Amino acid sequence: MDVVVIETPQLGDRSYLVHDGSVALVIDPQRDIDRVEGAALKAGVRITHVAETHLHNDYVTGGLILAEKHGAEYLVNAADEVSFARVPVSDGQVLRVGRLLVSVVATPGHTHTHLSYVVRDDTHDGGTEAVFSGGSLLYGSVGRTDLVSPHDTAKLAHDQYSSVRRLVDSAHPEAALYPTHGFGSFCSIGPASHQESSTIGEQAKSNHALTDPNEDHFVSELLANITAYPAYYAHMSPLNAAGVGPAALQVPDSVDAEELGRRLRSGEWVVDLRHRVAFADSHLQGSVSFEYGRGDNFTSYLGWVIPWNQPLTLLGPLSEVEKAIRDLARIGIDSPDAAGGPESTVLNVGALAPDHPRASYGHGDWSLLLREREPADVVLDVRRPDEYMASHIKGALNIPVYELLGRITELPDTRIWVHCATGYRASVAASLLNRAGRKVVLINARFRDAAGTGIETVP
Structure with missing residues (x-):
């Protein structure tokens, strides 16, 4: 055997x-x-x-x-x-x-x-x-x-x-x-x-x-x-x-600029697969960040956060789009549309919809929070409640990333510093907040390093 x-x-x-x-x-x-x-x-x-x-x-x-x-x-x-x-x-x-x-x-x-x-x-x-x-x-x-x-x-x-x-x-x-x-x-x-x-x-x-x-x-x-x-x-x-039929794994023809802009303006789900920092620096307004290829449960979190059975468009290098289509087919998300190019290191998503506005938000490590946080700012922890209960930043609010879409209105209208355990879930959350017009900063750092930089954690 x-x-x-x-x-x-x-x-x-x-x-x-x-x-x-x-x-x-x-x-x-x-x-x-x-x-x-x-x-x-x-x-x-x-x-x-x-x-x-x-x-x-x-x-x-x-x-x-x-x-x-x-x-x-x-x-x-x-x-x-x-x-x-x-x-x-x-x-x-x-x-x-x-x-x-x-x-x-x-x-x-x-x-x-x-x-x-x-x-x-x-x-x-x-x-x-x-x-x-x-x-x-x-x-x-x-x-x-x-x-x-x-x-x-x-x-x-x-x-x-x-x-x-x-x-x-x-x-x-x-x-x-x-x-x-x-x-x-x-x-x-x-x-x-x-x-x-x-x-x-x-x-x-x-x-x-x-x-x-x-x-x-x-x-x-x-x-x-x-x-x-x-x-x-x-x-x-x-x-x-x-009983489900075969998966369609082929990459579709790229969505043209006019149609991509229409989808973004109408509030459809447009997912950017690039690195979280590249997304924070510049992205198409209304798109969201689900970084691909870093072993951080891309498939599970996309299927968890984005409402089921909604039109979906993937932006990124076509090699990664192809892999993402395969991954999503495994959870019943079939035939998403796509727009992208061949080079992961030079892909400019702005060129995919030149007439659509760009957006960006700040990002940094824990030292940036220490230097620039203002009294009215909010620290948002998007980990699971059990992770938050085990240890969290003193005064931080906890809304898990998978609940954030329905709870954004609970957050005060001020600058939000968002973090998780590694930066991945925080990048998803930051993009959702940015999409909703909120002022956000992504803490792209591991939570376990916070205390070592002088951030007060409890318990």
């Missing part, structure tokens, strides 16, 4: 191609299936089965289109209500994929109908074993349990406690563990580790879901660690249950 890991770091997820050298099972594929197909081609194997651990909440699956394209069996929990043909599977079922035996294990918790798969190489000596746990058992923790309904959250947390124990008992201690979530995904919860690989035995010794002997204590700890998750999640499971 060979397992090929297909990373999607933009969402903090992994998909898997599991094969015996001839035929393959794909688990939890992303919507851009060409990556899976490339892995299968490289391995010289034929995709005969595609399996879902659950109807995902953080991305649109590519399972249906992959299975249809390759004539593969599409394995989905029999209890899931879906509008497409599938091979219904349930707890205790064992399927054969070439030389591989695939055991289905019910592991409710992340969702009510969550499944895991224990795959064994059926050789004379017992073969190797691997566990594909989706959003159940993760490296160091488990998948969050609050995505179904507030009324179900505690019950699902109890289910997680039982499910991970059942899953561990279903496999050998040396079996490799392959979760879908837990690599930066908002679907994980609790003290998830940053390790790249693990086994069932290692997790049995170190994962708090398995080492805590008190179920009620585990549940209370899990619930206490629940934080906000992206707004676009509400649309993912219904889309996956309905």
